[in-house]
Amino acid sequence: MKKFLVTLVTVLLGGAIVAGVGVFNSVRQEEPPVLVANVVGTKKAPSGEEMPHAELYLDVYPNSSSKVPQPNTPSPINNVLLAGQPFYHPSTSLQVPAHSLVTIHFRQFDGGGQIYNPYFSQVHGTVDGTMKWNGKEVTEIKPDQVGHTFTVHQYPESDQPYFFMSIPLPMNKANAKTDKAGYPVDPQTISVTFMTGEAGSYVWNCEFPCGDMYQEFGGPMQTRGWMAGTFDVVEA
Amino acid sequence: MIVADVAGTIALVISYTYLWSLNVNGGWAPPGSSLTAEQTNSSIPSTPPVASFAAEGPFWAIFLVVVLATALMWFGYRSARRGNQAGLILGAGLSFLVTVAALVFQWIQISTFPFGAGDGSYASAVLLLCASNIFHLFLLIFIGMGIFMRARKGLIDKTNWYQAQAASYYMTWVSVAFILGAILTTFLVVSPNTDPAIFGTFTQQ
Amino acid sequence: MSTDTLNPQTPEEPEAPTNRPPSMRRVTLWLRRPYARRVLILTVVIGFLLLPLCWLILAGMNQTGAPASEIMKDIEQTVFVFTLVSIPITAFVFAVLLYSLLGWRRVTGDEPPMQDSPAIRTNTIGVILWTATSSILAMFLVVWGLIELAQITANSYGSISANEQPGQSKSEIINVTGQQWVWTFEYPQHDGLTSDVLYLPLDRPVYFNVTSKDVIHSFWAVELGVKIDANPGAITQTGVTANKLGTFNVRCAELCGMYHAYMQTEIRVLEQDAFDSWVRESGGKKTS
Amino acid sequence: MSVDTTVETSSVFGVHVPQPRQHGAAGGVMRRLNFGTGLIGGVALATIAGWGTAILTPSSASNATFAPMEPTYVYLAVLLGWVIGFMLGIGAFVGPLRWVVGSDITHADAEYMGGKDLGKKRYWKYTTDHKVVGIQYLIVTMLLLGFAGLLAMLIRTELGMTWTELFSPSFYNSMIGTHGIAMILAMIVAVTGPLGNFIVPMMIGARDMAYPRLNALSLWLFVAAVPMLISSMFMGGIQDGWSVYQPLASQAPVGMLGYQLTIIVFAISTAIASVNLMTTILTMRAKGMTWSRTPIFVYGIFASSLMGLYAFPFFQYAQILGLSDRVFGTSFFNPLNGGSVWLYENLFWLLGHPEVYVIIIPSAAIALELMPVFLRKPLFSFNFAVAGIVGVVALSGFVWAHHMYMTGWAPAANYPFMLSTEMISIPVGFLVLVAIGTLWRGTTWTRLPLMAVYAVIFNKMIGGVTGIYLSDVPADQYFHGSMFVVAHFHFMLMGAGLFGGMAGIAFFFPKMTGRILDERIGSIGLWTSFIGFQVTFISMFVAGLQGQPRRVLDFDSQFNISNWISTIGAYVIGIGMLIFLAAIITSWRSGDVASSNPWGSKSLEWQTATPVPLENFPVLPVVTERPYNYGVPDPYEAELDAIDADLAEKVGNK
Incomplete structure (x- = not known):
C-alpha cells in the first residue's frame, strides 16, 4: 500500500514539476504586450468602397538609451544580452481589425546599408503597391539604402488567407543631424496602407541584417520585442 | 603511474581520428581561399580578405624539431631497456627541452603569419593546425616532464620501462601528426576549384 | 498448447x-x-x-x-x-x-523456473x-x-547544372532563394520577375536553382515530392513537372531559426494561359 | 593508474610489474576533496574567470562594434572556469600531478580512493571503485533523463495546444535543441555508463576496471559537462536543434557556447571511458574466458565503445571549429569567407550515425543477454549475434551521408550510401533472428526484465522497418526533415534504447542495490509507458506522412488531430516513466532484499555475493564452459539421431 502511495506521490510530483516549469516559462515568455490598432473611422478603398480604417504608430530605434524608449519586453536576460541593439517600439505584438484598411506610420531613427535581397527593398502587398516616404509615394527604394524592413508573412495555416506584405524603411544618412540621445532629429517617416481580409494570425520580422553574429541576423533579429513579432488580424 | 600509457593510448587514438578529420579540413581549406578572392561581385556586403599563403618552411622546421625530440625519447627508452639509466635521463631530459623549443618555434610561427583568424578559411585551417600542434606540444611537455622526473627518481628503469615505451610511441605519432600538417600546408595550397559558387547569388543564365 | x-x-x-x-x-x-x-x-x-x-x-x-x-x-x-x-x-x-x-x-512466480527449455544452440x-x-x-x-x-x-535533372539542362527554351527556370524566413522566387526568363508565391505552369518541366542568403533551409514542395536544401555558398539544382492544378505548399524542412515554422508559402499551379497572364500582369515579358 | 599494482592491473602490456617503491606520503589534501569542494571550486573559479573577463573585455560603451562579443567571452570564461575549477575541486588533477613529480599515490591512498571504509560518503567522492562509479553514473543519467523528459513534456504540451503559442518560438527552439542533445547524451551513457561500469568487470571476472582512476575521471567530466548544457538554457538556449547545423549555430545566442563546451568535454569523457572499457575487456577477462565464452553483453559494450571512440572526435572537432568560428572569427563554416556548411554536416554525421548504434547496440546486447536467463535456454546462434554486432560496427562508419541525401552535397554519392545503409539491415536482421530464435519454444519466465525485452524487440522492428524507408533516397525525399524521421528515431533510440536500458536496470537492480525491483509497480510503469509510446509515435508517423516538418512550433490545422493524440500519448509515457521511477525509488529504499542470484543466472556477475565486496571476487573465477548453458538437452536430439540412424540404415540397405 505504501508503495502505491509513493508511486502516486512521484507521479503527482513529476506532473507538478512539469506543470510548474511550463507555466513559469509560459508566463515568462518574451512577448511584449499587444498593440491594438483601433478603428478610427472609414476610408475609401481603391474599389471605391468605404471601409473601416485603423491606424498604428511604430518607431524603429537603433539602440536603447536612458532618455528614450526601451524595448518593450519582459525578459531581463534578453535585456542584458541584447543591450544596444535596434528594436521596434512600442511593441512588436500587433493586432489589426479584419476587413479594414489599416495604416501604419513608421518613424525610422536608424542607419542602414545594403540589403541581401533586393526583393525586400520593394514595396509589396499594400494598396496600390506604394508607400508614402517623407510625403512622396514610392514603390521601391535603393537596395543599398535600406534601414529596416517590415515583412509580414504566412502562418502555417491553410484555412486562413494567404497574406504577404513587405515594406522597406529607408535608412538615415550617417551624417544626419542628431539629438542628444544620438537619434536623428528628422527621422524617416513612412506610412503604408493595406487592406486586411479574413481573420488570421501571421508573423512579421525585419529582413535587413541589423542584428549580431553570423550575417548580422542573430540576436535582436530573432527575438520578439526587438526586430520580430506577431501580426494578428482579428474580427472587430 | 599508468597515466603515461593511458594518456598515450587515449591521446593516440583521439589524435589519430582527430587529425584524420582535420585532413578533411586541410584538403578543403584552399578551395575556400580561392573562393574568397572571387567574392567581390556578391550582392552581400563583405570585406574580401587579403590572405596570402603561409611559408611552408617553418612547418618543416618544427616538424624536424619534433622528430629530434622523438628520437631522443626513443634513445632514452632504448637506454632504459639496456639498463643505461643515465642514457634514459639524458634522453628524456633533452627530449623535454627540445619539445619546449618546438613550442617556442611554433609560437613564433603563429605570431608571424601573414593573416589573422578572420581572413578566410585557409587561414582558419592553418591556424587550427597550429593550434593542434600546440596542444600536442603541451601534452608532450607534460609527458616528457613526467618521464624525466620519474626517470630521475628511478621509477623508470630496466624492469619498468613501459611508460617510456608508451611515451615514445606517442611521440612518434605526434611526429606523424606534424608531418601531416606540413604536407597539407606545402602541397595543398592552391585550390583546384577555380569556379566556385558565389554566396547568395545565382550564376548568370 | x-x-x-x-x-x-x-x-x-x-x-x-x-x-x-x-x-x-x-x-x-x-x-x-x-x-x-x-x-x-x-x-x-x-x-x-x-x-x-x-x-x-x-x-x-x-x-x-x-x-x-x-x-x-x-x-x-x-x-x-x-x-x-x-x-x-x-x-x-x-x-x-x-x-x-x-x-x-509460461511460468510466473519469484523462483527461477526449472530448466526445461530445449537447449537449442x-x-x-x-x-x-x-x-x-x-x-x-x-x-x-x-x-x-x-x-x-x-x-x-x-x-x-537534379544533377545537371542549369546551363546544360535539356529543353531549356521550353522549360521554366526558377531561382529559389531561401532567406530567414521567407522564400522568394525569381523567374530569370521573364525579366527577373520575382514573387513570394511559387507559380508553376502545368505540365511543363521546371528547374529550380536553389540557394540561401544566410543559413541552411530546405526547399520542400510537399505535394510535388521535391526537396532540396538551400545552402549558403552553393547552388543546388532540382526540377519537377507539375501535373495537377491546384494550390500546394512549400515548407522549410530544415530548422532555420526562430520563424522556421512560419517559413512557408504557396505553390499555385496554373494552366499555361493563366500562367502567362500572371507573368504579364506582374511585369515580366512572356518568352516561352 | 591505480598503484596497488596487483599483477592483474599492471600486466597490461604483458609484462609483470613488481610492486613499486612508495613515494610520497599517504593522506594529504586528496582525502578531503569531494563533490562539495568540487562545486565550490567550480563556482569560485567560474566567478573569478567571468568577472576577470568582464573587466578585461573592452566594455560596450567604449567600443560599440565589440559589444556583442562581450557576453560571449564572459560566458566562455565562466564555463571554462567551471570545468577546471570543478575538476580541481574534486581532486582530478592530484593523480597526474603526482605522477609528473614522481611521487605516486600510496597503496593506502589508492585503497581510500577505492572507497574502502568510506560508507555512503564514497558516492560523493572521486572514487575509483567501478561499482561506485556505476551507481554514480546511474544517478546522473537518471537526472539528465528526467531533465530531458521534462522538456519533452513541455514540447508536446506546446504542440498539443495548437490554438495558442504557449512558449515563444525562441524558447521552443531552444527546448527542442536541449531536449535532443540531453537525451542523446543521456542515452549514450545510459547503458555503457551504469551497466558497463558496474556489470562488465564482474561479468568478465575482473576485480576492477583496467584504469580505475580514468573511470572516475570520465564520470566526473560528464558530471561537469551537464550543468553547462543546462546553463545554456538560461543564456538564450540552443535554438538550432540537437544537430546545431552551422551556420545557424554561429548566429545563435551565447547559449551555444554551453552546447559546444559540453560536447567537447563530453567527448573527452567518452573517449576515456571507451578506452577504459575496451582495455578492460581485452586484457582482464577471467581465466578461461575465451572469446566464444564471453557473454554477448560484453561484445555489445565493446562494440559501442569502439564506435564511440572513433566517432566522437569528429563531433568534438566539429564543435571546436564552431567554437573557434564564434570566438576567434575564423571561417570554417562561414560561407561568406570561404567556409563550407557541408563540412559541418559531414563532420557531424560522421559522428551522428555511429552514435545511433552506440546507443542501440548495448540495448540490443542487453536484450540478448537477458533472454537466455528468462527463457532458460542458450542464446540462439551465438556466432550470429556476434556477426551481427561486428557487421553493424563495420558498416556504421560508411553510412553517415544518408542524413545528407537532401542537402545537395554530391548527389551521386546517394547511390553508394543508399546501398550501404540498406545493407546494414542485414546484420541488424541477424540480431533479430537471434532474438526470435532464442524465444523459439522457450519456457517464458514472464518477469519484468523479460517484458521490457519484448518491448524492445517490438519497437525495434517498427523502428527498423521505418528506417528502411528513410534509407531509401526516393522515399527520403518526402520524409526527410519531417515528423516521420522524428518518430523513427524515437522508436530506435527510445523504443529500443531506453526500454533496453530499463530492461537492464530491472535485471541488474538486485546486483547493484541488493534489492529486488518491485515487480508490480515496475510492470505497471513499463506497460503504461509502452502503450503511451506506441500512441505518441505512431501518430507522429501519421503527422510525418501528412507532411508536417519537424522542429516546428506551429503547423497547419490538418495536423492537429495527430498531434493531439501524440500529446496525450506523451503524457501517458510521462506517467509511466514516473511510475517506473517510483518503483526504482521505493525498491531501492525498502524493496525486498535480494539473494545473490535471484534470477538463477549462470554468468559470473551473479556468482559473487550481494552486496558486492570491494574487489568483486574473493578468488578470481575461472571459466570452463560457454555462456548460457541453460536448458535440458534437447529431447529430440536423441529422437533425431534415431531417425538419422534409421534413414542411414535404409540408405545403406539400398
Whole structure:
C-alpha cells in the first residue's frame, strides 16, 4: 500500500514539476504586450468602397538609451544580452481589425546599408503597391539604402488567407543631424496602407541584417520585442 | 603511474581520428581561399580578405624539431631497456627541452603569419593546425616532464620501462601528426576549384 | 498448447547441420508440428491485419492533394512497395513474439523456473533461411530504390547544372532563394520577375536553382515530392513537372531559426494561359 | 593508474610489474576533496574567470562594434572556469600531478580512493571503485533523463495546444535543441555508463576496471559537462536543434557556447571511458574466458565503445571549429569567407550515425543477454549475434551521408550510401533472428526484465522497418526533415534504447542495490509507458506522412488531430516513466532484499555475493564452459539421431 502511495506521490510530483516549469516559462515568455490598432473611422478603398480604417504608430530605434524608449519586453536576460541593439517600439505584438484598411506610420531613427535581397527593398502587398516616404509615394527604394524592413508573412495555416506584405524603411544618412540621445532629429517617416481580409494570425520580422553574429541576423533579429513579432488580424 | 600509457593510448587514438578529420579540413581549406578572392561581385556586403599563403618552411622546421625530440625519447627508452639509466635521463631530459623549443618555434610561427583568424578559411585551417600542434606540444611537455622526473627518481628503469615505451610511441605519432600538417600546408595550397559558387547569388543564365 | 514441448509424441525440429541428406524431410517434419503451423498461421493473420497499412500510408500522404507530379507518384509507389515487402517479416517476428508469450509454456512466480527449455544452440536451416530471405529482401529494396532514384533523377535533372539542362527554351527556370524566413522566387526568363508565391505552369518541366542568403533551409514542395536544401555558398539544382492544378505548399524542412515554422508559402499551379497572364500582369515579358 | 599494482592491473602490456617503491606520503589534501569542494571550486573559479573577463573585455560603451562579443567571452570564461575549477575541486588533477613529480599515490591512498571504509560518503567522492562509479553514473543519467523528459513534456504540451503559442518560438527552439542533445547524451551513457561500469568487470571476472582512476575521471567530466548544457538554457538556449547545423549555430545566442563546451568535454569523457572499457575487456577477462565464452553483453559494450571512440572526435572537432568560428572569427563554416556548411554536416554525421548504434547496440546486447536467463535456454546462434554486432560496427562508419541525401552535397554519392545503409539491415536482421530464435519454444519466465525485452524487440522492428524507408533516397525525399524521421528515431533510440536500458536496470537492480525491483509497480510503469509510446509515435508517423516538418512550433490545422493524440500519448509515457521511477525509488529504499542470484543466472556477475565486496571476487573465477548453458538437452536430439540412424540404415540397405 505504501508503495502505491509513493508511486502516486512521484507521479503527482513529476506532473507538478512539469506543470510548474511550463507555466513559469509560459508566463515568462518574451512577448511584449499587444498593440491594438483601433478603428478610427472609414476610408475609401481603391474599389471605391468605404471601409473601416485603423491606424498604428511604430518607431524603429537603433539602440536603447536612458532618455528614450526601451524595448518593450519582459525578459531581463534578453535585456542584458541584447543591450544596444535596434528594436521596434512600442511593441512588436500587433493586432489589426479584419476587413479594414489599416495604416501604419513608421518613424525610422536608424542607419542602414545594403540589403541581401533586393526583393525586400520593394514595396509589396499594400494598396496600390506604394508607400508614402517623407510625403512622396514610392514603390521601391535603393537596395543599398535600406534601414529596416517590415515583412509580414504566412502562418502555417491553410484555412486562413494567404497574406504577404513587405515594406522597406529607408535608412538615415550617417551624417544626419542628431539629438542628444544620438537619434536623428528628422527621422524617416513612412506610412503604408493595406487592406486586411479574413481573420488570421501571421508573423512579421525585419529582413535587413541589423542584428549580431553570423550575417548580422542573430540576436535582436530573432527575438520578439526587438526586430520580430506577431501580426494578428482579428474580427472587430 | 599508468597515466603515461593511458594518456598515450587515449591521446593516440583521439589524435589519430582527430587529425584524420582535420585532413578533411586541410584538403578543403584552399578551395575556400580561392573562393574568397572571387567574392567581390556578391550582392552581400563583405570585406574580401587579403590572405596570402603561409611559408611552408617553418612547418618543416618544427616538424624536424619534433622528430629530434622523438628520437631522443626513443634513445632514452632504448637506454632504459639496456639498463643505461643515465642514457634514459639524458634522453628524456633533452627530449623535454627540445619539445619546449618546438613550442617556442611554433609560437613564433603563429605570431608571424601573414593573416589573422578572420581572413578566410585557409587561414582558419592553418591556424587550427597550429593550434593542434600546440596542444600536442603541451601534452608532450607534460609527458616528457613526467618521464624525466620519474626517470630521475628511478621509477623508470630496466624492469619498468613501459611508460617510456608508451611515451615514445606517442611521440612518434605526434611526429606523424606534424608531418601531416606540413604536407597539407606545402602541397595543398592552391585550390583546384577555380569556379566556385558565389554566396547568395545565382550564376548568370 | 502449453504441452507442446513436453509431449514426446510430437515430432521435433532438427538440431543437426544440414549436410545430412534428408534435410528436406526435416523441413516437412517440422512443418507438421502444431506450434510451427500455428506460428505460421498467426503470421499470415497478422500479415493480413497489417496489409491495410499500405493504403493507409498513401491516404495520409495524399491528404493535401498529392501526388501532383510524376516524382511524387514514384515516391508513393516506393513507399507502397516497401510497406508490402516489410509486412511478412514484421508479421513473422510479431507472431513469434505473441506465440512465445501465449503459446509456449509460461511460468510466473519469484523462483527461477526449472530448466526445461530445449537447449537449442543453433539451427542451420533456420539461419540460412533467414539470412537468405533478409538478404534477398534487402537486395530487392536496394535495387528497387536505385531504379526509382535513377528515375526521379531523370525526372528532376537534379544533377545537371542549369546551363546544360535539356529543353531549356521550353522549360521554366526558377531561382529559389531561401532567406530567414521567407522564400522568394525569381523567374530569370521573364525579366527577373520575382514573387513570394511559387507559380508553376502545368505540365511543363521546371528547374529550380536553389540557394540561401544566410543559413541552411530546405526547399520542400510537399505535394510535388521535391526537396532540396538551400545552402549558403552553393547552388543546388532540382526540377519537377507539375501535373495537377491546384494550390500546394512549400515548407522549410530544415530548422532555420526562430520563424522556421512560419517559413512557408504557396505553390499555385496554373494552366499555361493563366500562367502567362500572371507573368504579364506582374511585369515580366512572356518568352516561352 | 591505480598503484596497488596487483599483477592483474599492471600486466597490461604483458609484462609483470613488481610492486613499486612508495613515494610520497599517504593522506594529504586528496582525502578531503569531494563533490562539495568540487562545486565550490567550480563556482569560485567560474566567478573569478567571468568577472576577470568582464573587466578585461573592452566594455560596450567604449567600443560599440565589440559589444556583442562581450557576453560571449564572459560566458566562455565562466564555463571554462567551471570545468577546471570543478575538476580541481574534486581532486582530478592530484593523480597526474603526482605522477609528473614522481611521487605516486600510496597503496593506502589508492585503497581510500577505492572507497574502502568510506560508507555512503564514497558516492560523493572521486572514487575509483567501478561499482561506485556505476551507481554514480546511474544517478546522473537518471537526472539528465528526467531533465530531458521534462522538456519533452513541455514540447508536446506546446504542440498539443495548437490554438495558442504557449512558449515563444525562441524558447521552443531552444527546448527542442536541449531536449535532443540531453537525451542523446543521456542515452549514450545510459547503458555503457551504469551497466558497463558496474556489470562488465564482474561479468568478465575482473576485480576492477583496467584504469580505475580514468573511470572516475570520465564520470566526473560528464558530471561537469551537464550543468553547462543546462546553463545554456538560461543564456538564450540552443535554438538550432540537437544537430546545431552551422551556420545557424554561429548566429545563435551565447547559449551555444554551453552546447559546444559540453560536447567537447563530453567527448573527452567518452573517449576515456571507451578506452577504459575496451582495455578492460581485452586484457582482464577471467581465466578461461575465451572469446566464444564471453557473454554477448560484453561484445555489445565493446562494440559501442569502439564506435564511440572513433566517432566522437569528429563531433568534438566539429564543435571546436564552431567554437573557434564564434570566438576567434575564423571561417570554417562561414560561407561568406570561404567556409563550407557541408563540412559541418559531414563532420557531424560522421559522428551522428555511429552514435545511433552506440546507443542501440548495448540495448540490443542487453536484450540478448537477458533472454537466455528468462527463457532458460542458450542464446540462439551465438556466432550470429556476434556477426551481427561486428557487421553493424563495420558498416556504421560508411553510412553517415544518408542524413545528407537532401542537402545537395554530391548527389551521386546517394547511390553508394543508399546501398550501404540498406545493407546494414542485414546484420541488424541477424540480431533479430537471434532474438526470435532464442524465444523459439522457450519456457517464458514472464518477469519484468523479460517484458521490457519484448518491448524492445517490438519497437525495434517498427523502428527498423521505418528506417528502411528513410534509407531509401526516393522515399527520403518526402520524409526527410519531417515528423516521420522524428518518430523513427524515437522508436530506435527510445523504443529500443531506453526500454533496453530499463530492461537492464530491472535485471541488474538486485546486483547493484541488493534489492529486488518491485515487480508490480515496475510492470505497471513499463506497460503504461509502452502503450503511451506506441500512441505518441505512431501518430507522429501519421503527422510525418501528412507532411508536417519537424522542429516546428506551429503547423497547419490538418495536423492537429495527430498531434493531439501524440500529446496525450506523451503524457501517458510521462506517467509511466514516473511510475517506473517510483518503483526504482521505493525498491531501492525498502524493496525486498535480494539473494545473490535471484534470477538463477549462470554468468559470473551473479556468482559473487550481494552486496558486492570491494574487489568483486574473493578468488578470481575461472571459466570452463560457454555462456548460457541453460536448458535440458534437447529431447529430440536423441529422437533425431534415431531417425538419422534409421534413414542411414535404409540408405545403406539400398
